[in-house]
Amino acid sequence: MRHLYIHVPFCVRRCSYCDFSIAVRKRVPANEYVAAVVRELESLAPGPEPLETVYLGGGTPSLLPPEAIHALLRERLALFCVPTSAFPVEITLEANPEDVTPANAQAWRAAGVNRISLGAQSFDDRVLRWMHRSHDALRIGAAVRVLRDARIDNISLDLIFALPAELNRDWDVDLDRVLSLLPSHVSLYGLTVEERTPLARWISRGAVRPTDDERYAEEYLVAHERLTAEGYHFYEASNAARDARRSRHNSAYWSGRPYVGVGPAAHSFDGRTRRWNRSAWEAYRRAIAEGRSPVESAEVLTDEQRELERAYLALRTSEGLPLAAVDRLRPPLAAWETAGWVVVRDGRVTCTPEGWLRLDALVATLTGRRAIA
Ligand code: SF4
Secondary structure, eight states: OOEEEEEEOEESSOOTTOOSOOEEOSSOOHHHHHHHHHHHHHTSOOOSSOOOEEEEEESOGGGSOHHHHHIIIIIIGGGTOOOOSSSOOEEEEEEOGGGOOHHHHHHHHHHTOOEEEEEEEOSOHHHHHHTTOSOOHHHHHHHHHHHHHTTOOOEEEEEEEOOOGGGOOOHHHHHHHHHHHOOSEEEEEEOOOOTTSHHHHHHHTTSSOOOOHHHHHHHHHHHHHHHHHTTOEEEETTEEESTTOOOHHHHHHHTTOOBEEESTTOEEEOSSEEEEEOSSHHHHHHHHHTTOOOEEEEEEOOHHHHHHHHHHHHHHBSSOEEHHHHHHHOOOHHHHHHHTSEEEETTEEEEOHHHHHTHHHHHHHHHHHHHHO
């Protein structure tokens, strides 16, 4: 177990576009939650190797009281974490700006958190209200300052693009605001319309229109260009870092390394088998309390599925796909190069930003070719 994901399912309300498996709670049942996750952790045999990364994602992990985060990281995970100064454990906490107070930030730091992924999404208060976010734009800059004061300077900001045209969101202004805060990392999320969300209902009654592909591509390419010009490196299609501060945890996913997930809806992968936990908090809690496995299901990947998955993940990253794999998968490489979707350099195929925009279609071509072969 080198990479551990801990899913914290609680949110104070549901954002207008979100279909994640969350539990909306005014008061987070922190003690019950920690007890359940610790029981699940105890049922997993720790490997001989120390943890390299821990990621508390959600949901809204920053809603957990700092004592609960401390209990999880310092008291329980200490069993697995053997950090060395040469290669310290990366411990990321996803936080919403309104939860970043000086006291919380200090407590997170004391618990070992050294990276924060901050759900900024936009710097336009009107847009934030439309998204049903609980923070306003001023809170984002304030949160970044508070985190730096607490000696957490590895900060990632999440931004959503491709919002409906009716909102008149100024994407350039949002990018200006992000760049002015000099985060070490930026994650971009293109808005997608998921069933059973407020956004899907607004669209079905004609209140807003979904964003067209052209604007989606335009905003992505503008962000890519502007962030790159400011020294950020897109090491993955939607993730850019400066000063080599990539997310080591997410990089493990993209390089196909095994990981363990605990908590409701968490996924685990051992290199061949993927399993996932019950997604509803109550079902997860009950299974653990009754001494049953929280695992809902699992799938064993065939060799072919693993090869295609590795290709897909590799093409998402700036490292790209080795030509040896390309020989087996037989993509129409010359056509992709001519179209400007990939470049072939140093024995590897990497996507251009235009290629990343159509990554699913490129990989579908690979899948189709395997089916014919
Ligand atoms: S804070 Fe995140 S997980 Fe919670 S409702 Fe909003 S988008 Fe979903």
